[in-house]
Amino acid sequence: MPFRFRYRRSIYLLGLLTVVSVIVYNKKLHAKESWSNKSTTTNAIEKHTAPNAVILLTQRRSGSSIVGELFNQYVNVSYFYEPLFPFDDTCKQSLQNQTQKTIQHIASCELTHLPKLYNEAFNVTNRDDKYSKCKEYGVCFAGYTRSKYSAYLTRDAQICHTTEVHQQCPAPIDLDRLSSHCRSSIMVAMKVIYLCRLEWITPLLSSKQSNVKIVHLVRDPRAIVNSRIPQRDLKSEVNKARFGVIRFYAHQICDQLSSNVDYADMAVGSLVPRESYLRIRHEDFALEPIQVSEKIYKFLSLPFREDMRKWVLDATTSNTQASELKTGDQGTKRNSKEIVSAWREKLSFEEVVVIQEICKDSLNKLGYRVFNTEKELQNVQELHFEPMV
Template identity: 30%
Template structure:
């Protein structure tokens, strides 16, 4: 059967159909939430409208840093945030969506409404904040809000005219801005040649296909991964109250493998592997648009890996970004906070090995085995090997990238 040649217009129509269906699902969900009744009834079913030529010339580049929690994504995101005045960087804008629709983030597990996440990313890459506004609580008034999550993590949102500090001489790093005017944020975004978004809320790469096929965008996806044993160890510290069950198992030395917590861990590992396998297989819609990066390699050689990531995205590696990396990867004293980006990076890769009990490491190896093998992480057979830093747990031969 002869298939008609697909034109750019046809591709755009398919994307619109997908977006309309996902927005319809969203409207139904929002109508069932008492807290949103009356506030979000006008959620648009349209695709983000194409903005002017300044905002969408062929020279524009769009970067999506796709990760999971405790993989070093805040640190790696700064590689792009610190690029300079040509970069518009957003830190976890999908936090608002997850918070409204799924207050219990673990219950969501990234399997529901991935189209909504994708469509909001698409709008933000086009500098359209209106879909995101629907999820900011309390609702912005006249497109102004004091409640954008981690606004201070975006340099573009902390510079004039988006931010007008009370003290003009106040340094950008410590600047306290008034409420965020999303119209000004959109205008700032349109003036930037490069746009980057960091998110830990997109789990499956395949859900992003319409985003990659949008002819208005030039998207590159960087998937950041880390040893699953290290992720668990880090989460047990950073999100202590949510990992009490794992702490109990660590003390008891017994882990019931049919427990929901263990199943969730396996599900997370499987999603990472499935996305990476798809990216590495390079289907036509992802060809030369996907890069897999291990956190451990960045920690060991931050400047080299940053150069590789910038080359992949087609964005010049600025002197500002280089200087930031030098200053923040050789710190004698690390900054505190679970989202800290100031680290002695060469010491970070193996730090987890001294905090996770061997019993828990064994569980991770059992349920995340295929994922560890794909990414090139070696098993340990005993506690002595686990804490022996002279034994590398990175298998360079197994790396598929």
């Protein structure tokens, strides 16, 4: 074979080999980039489609136990039950900084800071830690009845275990381990009933480094007052004292309620991103639990799974009637529609008038009807609010 022909063939083969090599390399590079992009997209879904934290902000006896279970029952959500218990609802200005720090550390899964903050709060409020056991466990209500506890401690973190009626945890809980688990969960949620002023945590809502959302649960203050006071007695002197208790609670509840509603109406859309705040009325949840649950999950960018849908239906259509619920019952299974108007059959018209005089502003802003006659009050077939769902 002539040399010139062999030389040309060698050049041709070398060129062909180069082209093939480039094609193979480009395919590998493309595959690698595709995997990288897919991985990034997956991480984005896992990390950013749900907020880092959601705060269920409400007041005592506002239906927060059952709404909080929307988070507690959700697998791989770290749900903190009343983490501000040591701070009480006395609204001590001296605890504002510690309140904000506590919520911030929970939202960012830095749980090792909690014992120090809890000790400082208890030293100011002198609350009894017998049931919450915040100091014993390092987190509040870790080892409590199964109607008041954080399910993820057993279900997901596997730090505790449950008996028929209680959740049992080691004391103190390993907060380093719990923080690590918390960071791996899809969302951090907390039910907060001892935050006096929404404005105290504005920096957490407006910070670019934080992705915290608020679900603000409100309820007719007349129903809240009824839920907190003792039942009427046949003795007139007992009922006179009852009026004093009603006035006290009406002022306490409505001062805080009006303050937070006014602040939210002013701040949301300016100081606080509009997509970070959602207001829910307890009564709307009671009437249409599925629709309101869907609204909450959509707000949080969480799928409303079928198991949660079944749980909501079961929890809100219990055979337990409102008249059978004991005073102080804070269970999460009840006939919600019965609960909506139950207070109207338990408070006298005179008592309702007292509450309405104190809470007029809150009632008007939240869309609750004011009763002018006893006949209107007792006509429970007619709702005292316009359903929003």
